[in-house]
Each structure stands twice: as C-alpha cells, then as structure tokens.
Amino acid sequence: MERILIIGASGQIGSELTLKLRELYGHENVFATDVKDAPPDIKEKGPFQLLDVMDDKHLIHFVIRHKITQIYHLAAVLSGNAEKLPVQAWHINMDSLMNILEVAKLVEEVKKVFWPSSIAVFGATTPRQMTPQITLMEPSTVYGVSKLAGERWCEYYYKRYGVDIRSLRYPGLISHKTEPGGGTTDWAVEIYYEAVKKKQYTSFVNADTIMPMMFMDDAIKATISLMEAGRSSLTTHSAYNISGLNLSPAMVAEDIKRYIPDFSIEYLPDFRQHIADTWPQSVDDSDFRHDIGWQPAFALPDITDVMIDEIRKKIRTSLT
Numbered sequence: 001m002e003r004i005l006i007i008g009a010s011g012q013i014g015s016e017l018t019l020k021l022r023e024l025y026g027h028e029n030v031f032a033t034d035v036k037d038a039p040p041d042i043k044e045k046g047p048f049q050l051l052d053v054m055d056d057k058h059l060i061h062f063v064i065r066h067k068i069t070q071i072y073h074l075a076a077v078l079s080g081n082a083e084k085l086p087v088q089a090w091h092i093n094m095d096s097l098m099n100i101l102e103v104a105k106l107v108e109e110v111k112k113v114f115w116p117s118s119i120a121v122f123g124a125t126t127p128r129q130m131t132p133q134i135t136l137m138e139p140s141t142v143y144g145v146s147k148l149a150g151e152r153w154c155e156y157y158y159k160r161y162g163v164d165i166r167s168l169r170y171p172g173l174i175s176h177k178t179e180p181g182g183g184t185t186d187w188a189v190e191i192y193y194e195a196v197k198k199k200q201y202t203s204f205v206n207a208d209t210i211m212p213m214m215f216m217d218d219a220i221k222a223t224i225s226l227m228e229a230g231r232s233s234l235t236t237h238s239a240y241n242i243s244g245l246n247l248s249p250a251m252v253a254e255d256i257k258r259y260i261p262d263f264s265i266e267y268l269p270d271f272r273q274h275i276a277d278t279w280p281q282s283v284d285d286s287d288f289r290h291d292i293g294w295q296p297a298f299a300l301p302d303i304t305d306v307m308i309d310e311i312r313k314k315i316r317t318s319l320t
C-alpha cells in the first residue's frame with residue numbers, strides 16, 4: 001500500500017494533485033502538508049498538517065512516523081519572486097530539495113520521489129524552437145540555476161544511492177483553483193481572472209511573447225503517469241521535457257473574446273519580459289511521449305472554456 005507525502009499541498013499544483021492522488025490511493029493515504037493553511041477540501045477529505053520542508057529533523061520524523069513510501073516535493077520560489085531575493089530563493093529551493101533527497105536516501109521505505117523542474121533550466125544560448133531534451137543550458141535566473149542544479153543532484157542521487165527520483169520540466173501551468181505566485185508564466189492565469197472580473201488586463205510581457213504552457217489536468221495526468229511507470233521504461237534520470245501548447249498573450253486574449261467580446265488588453269512589459277526572452281518558445285518532448293506514451297488533451301479553446309466557466313462560478317459563489 002502506498003502512503004504519499006505532498007509538500008506544498010496548498011499551492012497551485014499541490015491543491016489539485018493532492019485530490020487526484022487521494023482518489024487513486026485512498027484519502028487517508030495521502031498526507032497533505034505545507035507551511036501555510038490549505039483549501040477546505042484538502043483539509044476535510046484527508047490528513048493535512050503544517051510542515052516546513054526546511055526543518056530536516058521534523059521532516060524525517062514525519063516520514064518515518066507515517067510510513068511514507070512516496071514524496072511529491074512541490075514547494076519552490078518561482079522565477080519572478082526569486083529574482084527579488086536571489087540568495088534566499090536559492091537557499092529555499094536547494095536546501096529543501098537536499099533535505100528530501102537525504103530523507104529518500106536514509107529511509108528505506110521511501111521508494112519514489114517527484115520533484116518538478118522547469119523550462120527555466122534553459123537560457124539565452126539554448127535553441128528556442130523545439131528545444132531538445134539534451135542541449136545547451138545556461139539559465140540566467142536564480143530559479144533556473146536552482147532547477148538545473150536540482151536536476152543534476154537528482155541524477156547524482158539516482159546513480160550514487162539508487163534514489164528513484166522522477167521529474168518533469170514543467171512549462172507554465174494554467175489552472176483556476178489556486179493561482180500561481182511569482183512566476184514569469186503567471187500572465188496566462190491572471191489574464192482569465194482579469195477578463196472575467198474587469199474585462200481588461202495589463203500584461204507584463206509583450207503581445208507576441210510565445211511561451212510553453214499546459215493545462216493543469218494535463219500536468220497532473222503526466223505527473224502521475226510518470227510516477228506510475230516502471231523504472232525500466234524510463235530513459236531520463238534527471239527531468240523530462242514536456243510540452244502542451246505554446247501561447248502568447250495576444251493569442252489568449254483573442255480566444256477570450258469568444259466569451260467577452262469587449263475584453264481589452266494592454267502591454268506593459270517588466271523585468272519578466274527579459275526572463276521570457278531567454279526561455280524556449282516550444283519544447284521537444286518526444287522522449288517523454290515515447291517512454292510514457294503520453295500526450296496532452298487540452299487545446300486553447302478547451303482551456304478557455306473551462307477557465308471562464310470556473311472563474312465565473314467562483315466569483316458567483318464568493319458573492320453569495
């Protein structure tokens with residue numbers, strides 16, 4: 001029987017992944033944790049506890065006490081926020097991962113770990129179209145540097161200690177339940193909220209800035225498929241490229257007009273434009289498709305349909 005620990009269960013990915021894993025593995029077997037409070041459905045349907053992954057002693061006690069067999073470590077400082085406090089962000093992103101790797105090495109019951117990497121591992125010298133799995137990687141952000149170093153550490157722990165750690169280079173994730181915080185791809189979520197609330201959005205990247213994106217349902221399906229795959233079918237021991245669709249603010253704005261014809265958008269690029277300009281515009285994920293047999297299901301119109309509908313519902317509920 002699997003007993004799963006989620007670190008960062010209150011965040012954008014964690015708040016949805018936790019519920020899906022509870023459906024699959026049983027509510028009582030998925031332990032949601034975070035440094036901040038969680039949405040009501042996370043707390044009502046299964047165990048939730050405040051846990052700081054930076055506290056290595058508390059972490060190892062928790063893992064032993066609850067007989068954890070799998071860990072999903074989702075907590076991180078994202079690209080935009082990390083640029084504001086680079087040393088602290090490096091400390092949080094790296095030390096938390098090292099704590100998880102050490103626990104997985106020391107506690108025999110822990111059989112698998114998931115840790116998300118990102119398209120931020122790439123940089124200005126990387127080919128921006130159909131970015132290959134193995135290529136030049138010179139990230140220019142502290143977040144990207146921490147993700148690239150993290151990938152190397154994951155492979156090191158796999159080769160040296162046999163820790164089975166699996167990872168995906170997530171693109172920007174689009175979802176309605178919990179908003180992301182401090183990323184360069186956040187515009188792709190903000191645009192929907194602002195369209196529904198104000199019929200207007202000011203984008204912090206230019207109209208034609210194309211970035212790799214993915215709907216949350218696809219990201220969750222990919223993540224669980226990767227974790228459930230037999231180790232022998234996996235050819236990458238650091239992080240797989242994964243691709244959904246490639247979107248610019250102008251493309252999303254145009255699609256939103258199907259629902260809100262008088263929606264308007266203006267562009268006021270800030271420091272995140274420079275980050276976006278060093279990231280891929282499209283990613284080659286053929287290794288992941290081959291090894292897992294995975295492909296994304298959500299195209300832009302599907303995403304817009306769900307986002308507008310769910311955000312409208314959320315706003316109606318908050319008014320009643």
Ligand code: AKB
Pocket residue numbers: 078079080117118119120143170171172173180182183184185186
């Ligand atoms: C960010 O924008 O920092 C993240 C990411 C692509 O990893 N969403």
